[in-house]
Amino acid sequence: MMRVDKVEKRKKILEGALLVFAEKGYHKTKMVDVAHKVGIGKATIYEYFRNKEELFFSLIELLETRLLHFIEDAARSTEDVESRLKRVINSLFEVYIRWENAFRVLLMFWAELLRKGETRPIQEKLKDFYANLMRLIETIYKDGLKKRKFKEVMPPEQFARSVIAMADGLTFQWILSNKSFDLIDSGRKCAEFIVNSVTA
Amino acid sequence: MMRVDKVEKRKKILEGALLVFAEKGYHKTKMVDVAHKVGIGKATIYEYFRNKEELFFSLIELLETRLLHFIEDAARSTEDVESRLKRVINSLFEVYIRWENAFRVLLMFWAELLRKGETRPIQEKLKDFYANLMRLIETIYKDGLKKRKFKEVMPPEQFARSVIAMADGLTFQWILSNKSFDLIDSGRKCAEFIVNSVTA
Amino acid sequence: MMRVDKVEKRKKILEGALLVFAEKGYHKTKMVDVAHKVGIGKATIYEYFRNKEELFFSLIELLETRLLHFIEDAARSTEDVESRLKRVINSLFEVYIRWENAFRVLLMFWAELLRKGETRPIQEKLKDFYANLMRLIETIYKDGLKKRKFKEVMPPEQFARSVIAMADGLTFQWILSNKSFDLIDSGRKCAEFIVNSVTA
Amino acid sequence: MMRVDKVEKRKKILEGALLVFAEKGYHKTKMVDVAHKVGIGKATIYEYFRNKEELFFSLIELLETRLLHFIEDAARSTEDVESRLKRVINSLFEVYIRWENAFRVLLMFWAELLRKGETRPIQEKLKDFYANLMRLIETIYKDGLKKRKFKEVMPPEQFARSVIAMADGLTFQWILSNKSFDLIDSGRKCAEFIVNSVTA
DNA sequence: TATGAATGAGCATTCATTCAT
DNA sequence: GATGAATGAATGCTCATTCAT
Incomplete structure (x- = not known):
């Protein structure tokens, strides 16, 4: 109790x-x-x-977990690889929109980590977060390659990294610009463009 | 005296x-x-x-100007549109590598701006920065479309935004990951992928 | 708690x-x-x-209130007007002697207020303080006039102002001179002189 | 030169x-x-x-000298004692009105001197100033006593002190109240009251 | 367990004074 | 002699953290 x-x-x-x-x-x-x-x-x-930092770090952990779960759920669909890829990419945008505050806080935190030479256990969490995200997308892409649905426009790791980069970057611009464009729509178009470009 | x-x-x-x-x-x-x-x-x-804030803002302005100039120089080439687009995209990565500290500071600052509801004159400078960057890429893309070298995979504005997003996002990951991958190479591959995907 | x-x-x-x-x-x-x-x-x-200034202003308020109460008490006596006037004038000196530190601080503060063009809410408090003091003495003087105990050597307001001026001025000299004369005695003589001069 | x-x-x-x-x-x-x-x-x-303090102290000296000269000039008249006394008292007010800034600065300085235990050579200057002022008025009063023009309402020193106190105090109130009353007129009435009260 | 009260370490900023020319 | 540039000492105020209840 x-x-x-x-x-x-x-x-x-x-x-x-x-x-x-x-x-x-x-x-x-x-x-x-x-x-x-x-x-x-x-x-x-x-x-x-224990202190303010631990409070903040705990929050970061929580948010990273929450976001990852959301995206993993999107990847668990049983559709064909194209749809699955599209769905995951879309979920990257959706998750940021749905938990906009989380994105703000996470980005702040990540930016802080940019300080030269900063190395802390909390950074590992972040790397895990990105590693999980990448594995998710890599897996789908490799799956598509194996099934001959996709062509290898670049190495799977590179592909995953690029997809995530685009999602991060677009969301970043979206918030910085005070949401002056439709992120969902932009995201969808991005997803389509990417999927089309890799579809065999 | x-x-x-x-x-x-x-x-x-x-x-x-x-x-x-x-x-x-x-x-x-x-x-x-x-x-x-x-x-x-x-x-x-x-x-x-006048004070610490003004020192910081002056620095931001200087960096934004410096970065923009570098990229504008890259766009001033007289080659064909494909090469120019590639060159500009590559410059997006190069500029961040060359002035890594600038990128760190700018991103920190941008992340600070994410605070809900923050609105200050300095934000306008940032919008100008992005607006200039986008205009640059939009212009090249439109030029390519006119010359039938590119096909319209998405609206020019959207295209420019996506390209910038990818550059920002990749560089971001690169620094966060302690430069654990080759950003120049990744950038080059990205540029090729993008240019290939839009080439008619 | x-x-x-x-x-x-x-x-x-x-x-x-x-x-x-x-x-x-x-x-x-x-x-x-x-x-x-x-x-x-x-x-x-x-x-x-809130800050140093508020601490100081709060102190000023407290001291003004404290001093005023002391003098008002002296005025509440039920004796004849001559005695009451004498008693109040004496209290003007006594109060400064009894709370010498208060006088130091108040005078410092008042002197600060002399700065050209300074206008602040706290000045109003000071005006109230003097207004109350003057009303006290005016009332007694008018009372004496009505009862034909006093003759009108000058307008009541002017009279009150002069009495207060003398008390302030003498105390001022007393402190500046390192208490080199007997303020109580001087004050008493002043009071007698004034009361005699206005007694019909 | x-x-x-x-x-x-x-x-x-x-x-x-x-x-x-x-x-x-x-x-x-x-x-x-x-x-x-x-x-x-x-x-x-x-x-x-040498420094800010010496600048200030030099200014104080200059002002004290200037004020004293003005009042001494007033006392140098050859009229009868009553007129001379009146003239000197009036000059006490006039001098402050004419050099209002000087009064502000001097009072500020005097108030600073109130700080407990402060003892400095500059204080001696101030004592000299007051001593000179008092001697001036004492002399006139004693002269009047000798000539049987005045009656001894209080010891000459005390008389001088009271007269100065009243002038200081009234001027003080005048400035604090933003000159809300006619100081010259008040001063004249004070002078008359005092002279009348001591005239035999 | 919960919390308001207490506090010292920390930092931006000011300004009298010095100094190089 | 005159002066603008340079600066360290000084201080008001904030806030994370501890503590007493």
């Missing part, structure tokens, strides 16, 4: 932290802001997270 | 700021760090920039 | 601030000095006052 | 300093403000004054 409470409250804190971090960014977010958003006392956060 | 080339010194400070910001990020960069890197007293920075 | 009497602590801080401001003046007083005098950490002051 | 220049420039600096100090107060006055007001370079001030 107690245990459930703990887990539940932890989630609630992370949920609040997501909102505040997305709005203010890491450095401008005060612990008291998060506490206030959740409706608890400042010190209570420290019962669940 | 001490004769000092104000413009030159300003540049020196920005150069030092670039190094420190790239290494530590905006918030962890102390004015005294920058001063030390440049080899001056910290108060001297305030003779050239 | 720590139970703290917020009001009491606020008072303690103001008490400490009074001592330090009286000793060092506004500008040379550091927040850490005040904190140290009170025996708390400097950040704690900011729990009770 | 050089010498005259030096003295003249020194005066110009003090004149500028008076304006700036009167407007901003000691602490908010920056050396560069003074330099700018005078129309010279910052460093030039240091050719004439």
Whole structure:
């Protein structure tokens, strides 16, 4: 009983932290802001997270997991490879739209990681995230190649990386431009273009 | 009277700021760090920039201008459209490699801008930057379409956006992964893939 | 939950601030000095006052109120007008002697207000303070006139202003001269002189 | 020739300093403000004054001398004692009105001196100033007593002190109240009241 | 367990003063 | 002699974290 409470409250804190971090960014977010958003006392956060960094990192982990699950679900379809590829690419955009705040926070975090020479365990999580994403797309692409549905326009790893890059990049522009274009539509067109270009 | 080339010194400070910001990020960069890197007293920075934010924004402006010039130069070639498109796409990668620190700092800054609802004059500069980049690529694509060298796989605007997205996204992954793959090569392959896919 | 009497602590801080401001003046007083005098950490002051200026202004308000109450009490006596006038004038001196630090701080503050063109809400408080003081003395003088105890040597407002001026001026000299004369005695003689001069 | 220049420039600096100090107060006055007001370079001030404090103290000395001379001139008249006393008292007000900025600056300075335990050579100057002022009025009062024109309502020293106190106090109120009453008129009435009250 | 109170480490910024020319 | 450039010492304020209850 107690245990459930703990887990539940932890989630609630992370949920609040997501909102505040997305709005203010890491450095401008005060612990008291998060506490206030959740409706608890400042010190209570420290019962669940060692410090601000751990709170943030826990949130990152949660978001990465959540996003990955969403995309993996899309890949689990039983259709033909073309459709599956299209569906996965589309899911890359959908996931960012659906959890826009998550994207904001993740991108912020990734940008922070760009600091020269920064190396931390949390970076490994990020690499895992990307590795999983790539494996997903690589697998589909290789599958298509084996089935002679796709032609090998570039090595599978490269292909996967490019697809992800395009999704990241487009979403990035979309948010930076204050959503001044239709990301879903752009994404769909991208997906089609890519799939067409690799279809044998 | 001490004769000092104000413009030159300003540049020196920005150069030092670039190094420190790239290494530590905006918030962890102390004015005294920058001063030390440049080899001056910290108060001297305030003779050239009103405050830390203005120093940072001035740096952003400088970097955006510098990057844009580099890419514009690549587009000024007189070759056929396919080559010009390839060259421009390649320059997108080269510019980031050549001025890696610039990319780090710019991305950090852009990520900061993701904060919900943030609107500042400096954002306009960023939009200008992207607008210029897109115009460049759109122009080449449209030119190719007119000359029947390219087929219209998607609207020119969309095409330009996608190309930039891919460059941004790949470079992003490249830095995040500690340069674990060959960005120039990946870029070249991307460029070829794209150009091939649109060539009539 | 720590139970703290917020009001009491606020008072303690103001008490400490009074001592330090009286000793060092506004500008040379550091927040850490005040904190140290009170025996708390400097950040704690900011729990009770927004900033240094607000701390100072709050102190000014407190002192003005305190002084006014003391003088009003003196005026509440039920004796004849001559005695009441004498008593109030004497209280003007007594109050400054009793709360010498308050006088130091208030005068410092008033002197600051002399800066050309300075206009702030806090100035209104000062005007209220003087207005109350003047009303007190005017009332007694008018009362004496009505009862034919006093003759009208000058308009009541002018009279009140002059009495206050003399008290301020004498106390000022007293402190500046390092208390080299007996202010109480001087004040008493002044009071007698004034009362005699206006007595019919 | 050089010498005259030096003295003249020194005066110009003090004149500028008076304006700036009167407007901003000691602490908010920056050396560069003074330099700018005078129309010279910052460093030039240091050719004439060791530092900011010496500049300020020199100004104080100048003002005290200037004010004292004005009042002494008023006292040099050859009329009867009543008129002379009246004239001197009036001059106390006039001098402050005529050199309002001087009064602002002097009062600021005096208020600063109130800081507990402050003892400096400059304080002696101030004591001299007041001592001279008091001697002036005492002399007239004693003269009047000797000539049986005045009655001894209080000891001459006390009388002098009270007269000065009233002038200081009234002028103080006048400036604090944004000159909301006619100081010259109030002063004249005060002078008359005092002279009447002591006239035998 | 929950929390408001307390706080010191940390940092941007100002400005009197010095110095090189 | 005159001065603009350079700067370090000084300080108000913030905020993550701890602590007492």
